[in-house]
Amino acid sequence: MPLETLDDATIGGAAVAVRVDVNSPLAGDGSLADDARLRAHVDTLSELADRGGRVAILAHQGRPGGDEFARLEPHAERFDELLDAPVSYLDATHNQQARESIEALDDGEVLVLENTRFYSEEYMEFDPVVAGGTHLVEGLVPALDCYVNDAFAAAHRSQPSLVGFQQHLPSYAGRVMEAELSVLGNVEETPRPRVYLLGGAKVTDSIDVAWDVLESGMADQVLTTGVVGNVFLLADGVDIGDASSDFIYDEGYWDEIDRAADLLDAHGDQIRFPQDVAVERDGERHELGLNALPGRGGEAAMDVGSETIRLYRGVIESAETIILNGPAGVFEDDNFGRGTRELYAAASEVGHSIVGGGDTAAAIRKFGLSGFDHLSTGGGACLQMLTNGDLPAVEALREAPAFEAE
Secondary structure, three states: OOOOEHHHOOOOOOEEEEEOOOOOOEOOOOOEOOOHHHHHOHHHHHHHHHOOOEEEEEOOOOOOOOOOOOOOHHHHHHHHHHOOOOEEEOOOOOOHHHHHHHHOOOOOOEEEOOOHHHOHHHHOOOOHHHHOOOHHHHHHHHHOOEEEEOOHHHOOOOOHHHHOHHHOOOEEEOHHHHHHHHHHOOHHHOOOOEEEEEOOOOHHHHHHHHHHHHHOOOOOEEEEOHHHHHHHHHHOOOOOOHHHHHHHHHOOOHHHHHHHHHHHHHHHHHEEOOOEEEEEEOOEEEEEEHHHOOOOOOOOOOEEOHHHHHHHHHHHHOOOEEEEEOOOOOOOOHHHOHHHHHHHHHHOOOOEEEEOOOHHHHHHHHOOOOOOOEEOOOOHHHHHHHOOOOOHHHHHHHOOOOOOOO
16 A cells, blocks of 8 residues: 555644654753754654644653653753744643643644653554554544654554554654655665675674675675674684673674574675774774684774775775665774774765664764765664565554545
8 A cells, every 4th residue: 555645644723643753862961962863853843833733742762761761851842942833741641631732732833742651552562453452542542633653763663652543543654754765665776786884783683684685686795894793703703702702692692693604605705794803902992803803801892993994995985875784883982983984984975875773873973974865763674674674663554544534
């Protein structure tokens, strides 16, 4: 079924629930440390307000028990600065007060409801039909006329606020969702050579992507860095030392070594892994070749080394399309940001460049890089899209029941 967007929606005077993803790093005082995810949704929210919608924002922040599991009041305050429309905050999500507050909105006003994950249902995965019967969804539906999902970064989840409202309301993709699906759903149409640079610590997802794009012929080469690169080194029989290998084991990625080895057997001529790494010694960056890795009791690999950067830059500079997902090392530490900075800088010069979200986007902001064609708002969702995987929130939009206009 075709995906309906805001172009298909009647907004004037309607009470619109908008699911966004504004899960952001917080400062020590609870304020927002980075508002990039909020700014990504400004076009969608501004359009809804300008078209006379009465807008109720649904979003989550952090995970239960985590340091950043917090109220959305700072997000509402920042939205009030970013949008021309008046924005208010309510410390409730789906009770009578929430319904009455939505009904009291004037056309063009925006209300930020409380963190959806304050409610246990929202931290669970449901079939969309079952999600439509949860307390969160049923509590809000009576006050709403339609639903908009703009939360691409969370679209790989099947939680009530992402898949449940479609069972009751006319439902549409917001502008962020629309743009992400347009770009990531058409990667096979981008020019070649097409190179994937996969790094960071999402090992399982990255190996899924590597398998998919190599088996399908989508990729000409795959470059690996970060923890992903370390897994491929182990798969090739390299002793990367206890510190790095213990981290892989502790994170539950030990079985991924076998998958990486199988992938090397099948497509080894198209896969690159690091030829040297950087470790910390006496508080400074120290580079080691593979034959000099620290072994038992030695330091962990924190970044790729100069030779790897040189080799990878050569591959990137010959590409017509580059897809980035995951940093090359611990880029937050200035001693170990070189690999990420230099490889991303090279990628920014490629004719067509697509960047996964999460840490990848954070690194780009840290290093002040620009020139990329598409900067995704989602890390996990982006990886799932790149493996041609279905995103539950998108499928829920496509398969929503038809609703007759009143």
